[in-house]
Amino acid sequence: MTFAATILTLYPDMFPGPLGLSLAGRALERGDWSCEAVQIRDFATDKHRTVDDTPAGGGAGMVLKADVLAAALDSVQPPASVRPELVEGPSFTSSAAQQEKSGASTSSARTETYVGRPILAMTPRGKPITQARIRELAAGPGAIILCGRFEGFDERIFAARGVEEVSVGDIVLSGGEPAALMILDACIRLLPGVMGAASSGHEESFENGLLEYPQYTRPYEWEGRTIPEVLRSGDHAKIAAWRKARSEEDTRLRRPDLWDRHGGGRGQPASGEQ
Ligand code: ADE
Numbered sequence: 517m518t519f520a521a522t523i524l525t526l527y528p529d530m531f532p533g534p535l536g537l538s539l540a541g542r543a544l545e546r547g548d549w550s551c552e553a554v555q556i557r558d559f560a561t562d563k564h565r566t567v568d569d570t571p572a573g574g575g576a577g578m579v580l581k582a583d584v585l586a587a588a589l590d591s592v593q594p595p596a597s598v599r600p601e602l603v604e605g606p607s608f609t610s611s612a613a614q615q616e617k618s619g620a621s622t623s624s625a626r627t628e629t630y631v632g633r634p635i636l637a638m639t640p641r642g643k644p645i646t647q648a649r650i651r652e653l654a655a656g657p658g659a660i661i662l663c664g665r666f667e668g669f670d671e672r673i674f675a676a677r678g679v680e681e682v683s684v685g686d687i688v689l690s691g692g693e694p695a696a697l698m699i700l701d702a703c704i705r706l707l708p709g710v711m712g713a714a715s716s717g718h719e720e721s722f723e724n725g726l727l728e729y730p731q732y733t734r735p736y737e738w739e740g741r742t743i744p745e746v747l748r749s750g751d752h753a754k755i756a757a758w759r760k761a762r763s764e765e766d767t768r769l770r771r772p773d774l775w776d777r778h779g780g781g782r783g784q785p786a787s788g789e790q
Contacts, residue, residue, distance in 0.1 A: 519549040519707055520633065520658030522592045523696050524585070526567065526665050528553035530693045539711070540704045548707050549658070551700075552592075556580070559587035568667050582670035585662065589677050592660055593632045635679045636699065637662040637669055638692025642681030645699060647722040649682075653699070654706035661699065663692030725778040726767045729759040 523531050531553040532544060543549055557565050561584075568578035636659055653659055662669070662679065674681060684695040705711055721728040732743040746758045768775045775781075 517657070518547055519654065519656075519703060520552075521549060521700050521703075522552045522554060522633070522658070522660045523663060523693075524554045524556050524588045524592070524660070525663040525693055525696075526556055527663075527691070527693055528555050530697075533693075533697060535697060535700055535704065540701060543704055543707060543710045546709075548710055549700075549704050554588060554592060556584060556588045559584050559591065561587075571668075578667045580664050580667050580669045580673075582673045582676065585669065585673045586677060589635060589660065589662070589673075589679075593635070595677070633658045633660050635660045635662065635677060636682045637664070637674065637679045638684070638695040638699075639664065639669065639681050640683050640686070640688050641668075642683040644683050644685065645702075647702075650699070650702045651706060654703040659699070659703070661692075661696040663696050665691035665693070722774075725774065726763045727771060727774070729762040729766070 525531070532540070532551045535541065535551065536544060540549075544551060557567050560566050566581070567584050568580050571577065571579050634653065634656065638661065662673075673679060682695070682699065684698050689695060732747060736743050736748070744758070746754055749755065764775075764781060767778065768781070
């Protein structure tokens with residue numbers, strides 16, 4: 517199955533960008549994933565091709581218009597209730613739509629149930645992405661990713677189209693495109709056959725809720741610094757124990773947030789997922 521990525525953006529030339537090279541580029545050539553960049557401006561309806569407007573209530577900047585975003589989204593994945601004959605692919609109810617149905621949102625507007633790929637909007641206001649969510653996305657049919665640039669999105673688009681707001685960290689980018697590239701890169705490397713022998717899967721940072729242990733390679737001594745002796749011992753049990761201890765220690769010191777979620781060394785992870 518091909519992982520189908522569709523990016524809605526004002527800068528379609530940014531895609532596949534770096535994902536056209538190296539591991540992801542070869543996977544793209546093989547057809548392990550597909551990359552379609554859609555120009556949001558093509559869905560503007562006025563002669564100036566306007567995609568944004570001033571913020572309601574005043575203030576700086578511009579806001580991407582809900583009607584233009586909806587037209588762009590519906591062109592790549594029509595709501596089932598609008599054009600059921602056009603909807604293909606495995607059943608998927610977006611988490612935003614589920615949240616809405618369960619009453620988690622305060623909006624009283626009706627939310628469509630979408631069938632197909634999850635729709636993600638890149639925004640620093642979103643839920644921080646996790647490796648667990650990346651794994652879910654990579655196991656699915658693909659993703660539709662909405663990118664804003666400078667501007668925010670009209671908030672109504674999220675509930676109206678079952679859009680999941682996603683952040684790639686507590687930093688502010690000048691647009692969602694680099695965030696979309698990050699999400700896609702993280703998904704693509706998990707697709708079957710993409711990593712090949714290079715895959716070390718569960719040994720990596722976050723795959724078990726901890727940071728990975730440090731790595732070394734030859735020469736044994738470099739600028740007066742040596743490799744930990746245990747790694748030269750050939751004793752696999754001792755090496756595994758050392759790696760586990762370093763993984764735990766580094767997580768506790770560098771990422772106390774992850775360490776607490778993992779259970780702080782008290783057996784089971786506190787919340788199961790990272
Ligand atoms: N757009 C701007 N900043 C962002 C961030 N941190 N995550 C996702 N999208 C963004």
